[in-house]
Amino acid sequence: MSHFSSDFNVVYLRVVQGCNLNCTHCFTLGNKDKYELASLAQITEFLTSIRKNVNPKGAVFYIHGGEPFLAPKEHLRAVNEIIRSTFPDIKINIIPQTNLMFKVDQEFVDFINEEYAGHIGVSWDHGIRFQTTTRALDEDLFLKNFRYLVEKDIEMAVAITVQKHLLTEDPISIVQRLEGAKSIDFEFLTMFDKKTMDLKVNNTEWSKFYHQIVTYYSNNKTTWSLPQVDLLTKSYIENKIYQCKCNCCQHRTFTMNCNGTVGLCPDETYVAPISTVKEMANDWTSFSTKAETLYLRQLGQEINSLCTQCEFFDVCGGNCEPTLFSENDEECPLSKQSIAYQFNNIQIFQNKLQEAKENLVELRERGPSCH
Numbered sequence: 001m002s003h004f005s006s007d008f009n010v011v012y013l014r015v016v017q018g019c020n021l022n023c024t025h026c027f028t029l030g031n032k033d034k035y036e037l038a039s040l041a042q043i044t045e046f047l048t049s050i051r052k053n054v055n056p057k058g059a060v061f062y063i064h065g066g067e068p069f070l071a072p073k074e075h076l077r078a079v080n081e082i083i084r085s086t087f088p089d090i091k092i093n094i095i096p097q098t099n100l101m102f103k104v105d106q107e108f109v110d111f112i113n114e115e116y117a118g119h120i121g122v123s124w125d126h127g128i129r130f131q132t133t134t135r136a137l138d139e140d141l142f143l144k145n146f147r148y149l150v151e152k153d154i155e156m157a158v159a160i161t162v163q164k165h166l167l168t169e170d171p172i173s174i175v176q177r178l179e180g181a182k183s184i185d186f187e188f189l190t191m192f193d194k195k196t197m198d199l200k201v202n203n204t205e206w207s208k209f210y211h212q213i214v215t216y217y218s219n220n221k222t223t224w225s226l227p228q229v230d231l232l233t234k235s236y237i238e239n240k241i242y243q244c245k246c247n248c249c250q251h252r253t254f255t256m257n258c259n260g261t262v263g264l265c266p267d268e269t270y271v272a273p274i275s276t277v278k279e280m281a282n283d284w285t286s287f288s289t290k291a292e293t294l295y296l297r298q299l300g301q302e303i304n305s306l307c308t309q310c311e312f313f314d315v316c317g318g319n320c321e322p323t324l325f326s327e328n329d330e331e332c333p334l335s336k337q338s339i340a341y342q343f344n345n346i347q348i349f350q351n352k353l354q355e356a357k358e359n360l361v362e363l364r365e366r367g368p369s370c371h
């Protein structure tokens with residue numbers, strides 16, 4: 001019996017290698033990566049293996065790169081066709097993840113409506129991505145595109161990486177700029193080399209920053225929700241821990257890199273894939289054993305002492321990556337200050353959760369995504 005859950009699966013497809021940007025925190029080589037498209041035959045094999053061996057009851061498919069919209073539209077259409085024909089009988093969502101740093105026009109809007117039911121995931125990061133021309137110009141391009149898509153009713157889930165340059169900005173002005181989005185998710189940094197370690201935040205400073213956003217969220221009507229906050233409200237009300245911070249991947253997520261190597265967590269898979277499409281297709285037991293080893297290793301990971309003594313442990317579960325904590329820092333990646341505020345004002349956050357559920361299918365069916 002496999003350790004994989006089939007209730008709701010998350011599948012990342014790197015349909016293109018190469019990007020128009022070169023972000024400091026990125027595990028890809030960005031615009032230095034050789035441009036390549038994923039093979040449709042390998043995508044078919046990958047998805048067929050998941051269908052046959054896991055048989056999801058529902059799933060979300062994230063279309064990733066690099067920058068997925070560097071791929072020709074016919075390629076993206078063909079990928080979607082494979083997804084739909086492999087999973088014709090279950091509820092699926094297909095969501096491309098883009099940096100939105102290219103020409104956006106009515107043709108793009110039509111394509112998003114036709115192929116992705118009007119939904120996209122958008123990344124915005126401060127001080128680490130605008131290296132293609134001058135930063136100001138690029139940031140303007142992002143905001144121009146963002147506003148254009150809001151006006152066209154495209155539903156955008158915005159992802160922002162928690163890293164030290166972000167904290168130099170005014171938190172309220174960031175979320176106000178992103179009014180019109182459906183959600184704003186703060187994603188934790190994956191630290192895999194010196195340059196990413198150099199981006200690590202001090203959690204006390206991060207907590208101060210984040211708390212302003214959580215307070216703003218509770219006191220204002222916003223188009224966007226904060227999935228991490230809403231998920232904690234859900235945990236609190238239902239008295240159930242949702243494993244959706246750093247450790248959800250090992251039992252429900254599958255990632256395929258552009259070159260046909262595969263793994264579970266999307267970040268780890270880029271740096272250290274555990275297998276190949278070929279092996280998944282020809283020897284599922286072998287693939288599954290490797291995946292289970294990772295899962296067991298994660299389950300056995302020691303819980304940070306801040307978490308074991310934390311009053312919110314029963315709601316939160318303390319499953320953030322150990323690298324996200326710092327010695328002698330009384331704050332954690334999730335901001336205990338914000339969680340205390342949230343639970344002291346639970347009625348307000350319960351109402352916020354209701355509004356968010358109407359906006360986000362993901363919150364009704366599962367926790368928010370990782371990336």
Ligand code: SF4
Binds near residue numbers: 025026030031065123
């Ligand atoms: S936009 Fe995304 S894929 Fe491209 S370099 Fe930045 S983080 Fe990497």
Ligand code: SF4
Binds near residue numbers: 319320
């Ligand atoms: S310290 Fe933070 S991450 Fe750990 S259990 Fe408490 S709230 Fe969760």
